[in-house]
Amino acid sequence: MSEQSTPRNTEAAAPVHDVAVLGGGSFGTAMAKVLGENGHRVHFWMRGKAQAEEIRSTRINSRYMPGIELTGDIQPTTDLADAVSKAEIVFVAIPSKAFRAVIRENSDKFRDEQIVISLTKGIEEHGFKLMSEILQEEIPRCRTGVLSGPNLAGEIVNRDLTATVIAAKDPDVRRSVQDLLGCEYFRVYANVDVYGVELAGALKNIYAIVAGLASALEMGENAKAMLITRGLAEMSRFAVSLGANPMTFMGLAGVGDLIVTCTSSKSRNFRVGYAVGQGQKLDDAVAELGQVAEGIYTLKLVKQKAEAIGIYMPLVRGLYEILYDNASIKAVINSLMMSVQNSDVEFILPRTISQ
Ligand SMILES: NC(=O)C1=CN([C@@H]2O[C@H](COP(=O)(O)OP(=O)(O)OC[C@H]3O[C@@H](n4cnc5c(N)ncnc54)[C@H](O)[C@@H]3O)[C@@H](O)[C@H]2O)C=CC1
Ligand SMILES: O=C(CO)COP(=O)(O)O
Incomplete structure (x- = not known):
């Protein structure tokens, strides 16, 4: 059969x-x-x-x-x-x-x-x-x-x-x-690819917070697509450097989970980002949620790890600055938009390392 x-x-x-x-x-x-x-x-x-x-x-x-x-x-x-x-x-x-x-x-x-x-x-x-x-x-x-x-x-x-x-x-x-x-x-x-599937599930929570923030700021549909896709590029760059298979990120555990959590207010991570985008303090947003939003912890660990192993993760860095360093959201967005314009799919065209 x-x-x-x-x-x-x-x-x-x-x-x-x-x-x-x-x-x-x-x-x-x-x-x-x-x-x-x-x-x-x-x-x-x-x-x-x-x-x-x-x-x-x-x-x-x-x-x-x-x-x-x-x-x-x-x-x-x-x-x-x-x-x-x-x-x-x-x-x-x-x-x-x-x-x-x-x-x-x-x-x-x-x-x-x-x-x-x-x-x-x-x-x-x-x-x-x-x-x-x-x-x-x-x-x-x-x-x-x-x-x-x-x-x-x-x-x-x-x-x-x-x-x-x-x-x-x-x-x-x-x-x-x-x-x-x-x-x-x-x-x-x-x-x-156990490592890739598992790492994808943890990493996407970070980008769900970013997407929630963007949604609260009413950044528009083009911005949403840009964030999800650049999030995918960033998370797969990081995971591949740690031994994951890049193709895993094309599957349900990769892009599939990234899409659902970055586009749905049913995601707790998205909701935390949305609340912060509306001006709420992170601690208050988490307390109000009353459930786990793993991304807020994962963000800290991934930022540290990325810096330790030299992986370029601008969205992680920007979100960290907003959530933990009290950076202005506007300034972070501006700095992301004005950084060096680089390769779309770096598995095809390597990134120029100049940022
Ligand atoms: N809720 C969802 O849609 C999904 C959640 N997950 C993952 O599942 C994991 C669990 O999340 P949720 O169930 O959603 O969280 P939740 O916030 O809804 O519930 C957490 C549960 O863990 C229990 N818990 C906390 N510390 C404990 C301890 N020391 N000993 C025993 N139990 C303890 C709490 O009592 C509570 O029952 C998270 O890593 C989450 O990312 C994965 C896929 C979907
Ligand atoms: O992992 C999830 C859906 O796949 C659940 O996401 P949240 O933890 O953000 O609710």
């Missing part, structure tokens, strides 16, 4: 699997919902007892997904060891700041060869580690992968059509995740 005609998750074909989702925020909830609707038994771990109790009794996570009913066999729990021990595959949706601590504290709960997939789009502060690297360091006995793509949680829970990417070296890991998550509204494409 050809790939196109293979039925997915038909009632007769789909076996029930035990899976764990770690993290009771927006994205953990969205992925738990997809897995539950696909007929799997979901051990849904979160820190808060009250939150777990609420989901158990009402089937709703009111703080992160108000009004969305979690149907299927989703079992909220605060017992991480129990959730992981029962699961064939574990999905981790813990913000990057807490990711290592949660995995390290519980590293002995994971089994040899167990599949563990990061859903987190961020970078660890010390050592510039991505989440898959943290998994490899903390639980090297496990088989790991990364899921990333244009995946706004608020749309997935409404069953809006969505596609994502599973990146893993091991083909069994890729296939298992495709089988578990794929359904009539959620498609899972595969990639082997």
Whole structure:
């Protein structure tokens, strides 16, 4: 049977699997919902007892997904060891700041060869580690992968059509995740460039903040296209210098995720940028959001790293100056517009190094 005609998750074909989702925020909830609707038994771990109790009794996570009913066999729990021990595959949706601590504290709960997939789009502060690297360091006995793509949680829970990417070296890991998550509204494409897929997911958050800022300033549609495209050039330049495959940036985890987060006010990173563009202080914008906007941390780390390894990232530098050095937005824009006019696609025509 050809790939196109293979039925997915038909009632007769789909076996029930035990899976764990770690993290009771927006994205953990969205992925738990997809897995539950696909007929799997979901051990849904979160820190808060009250939150777990609420989901158990009402089937709703009111703080992160108000009004969305979690149907299927989703079992909220605060017992991480129990959730992981029962699961064939574990999905981790813990913000990057807490990711290592949660995995390290519980590293002995994971089994040899167990599949563990990061859903987190961020970078660890010390050592510039991505989440898959943290998994490899903390639980090297496990088989790991990364899921990333244009995946706004608020749309997935409404069953809006969505596609994502599973990146893993091991083909069994890729296939298992495709089988578990794929359904009539959620498609899972595969990639082997784990580093590129993961780095793309973290980097695009920076440009979503830039796009939010531009939107608040009503810069226009041409400016929006310029920012997204130059953001893509900048993030792929950086990622390729660290070993990512440039072609990954043409896929869903690259340009796909960049488009959705740079054009949608459903993106938390976009919303932070928009608020700052309207004159709000960064701290106030983040506090008002009440959810994680990974880009504000990623920005600092990427700026430092880019300077350390000599990668030209004018949008990163400009946004950093606005958010952290109180630079005037107008002055930053002017300096970006008046910098040396350079190559469009530097994989075709190398940039002239004169800025
Ligand atoms: N929401 C979205 O649309 C998407 C989010 N992601 C990524 O998923 C990751 C998680 O984000 P969201 O769920 O959206 O964030 P969120 O802000 O909605 O929720 C964060 C969750 O993490 C929990 N948490 C924080 N520190 C913890 C700790 N020490 N131990 C246990 N739990 C802890 C919080 O209690 C909360 O349940 C982020 O890296 C984000 O970039 C990826 C794709 C889409
Ligand atoms: O990663 C996301 C969509 O793919 C979600 O973006 P935000 O974290 O900005 O909401």
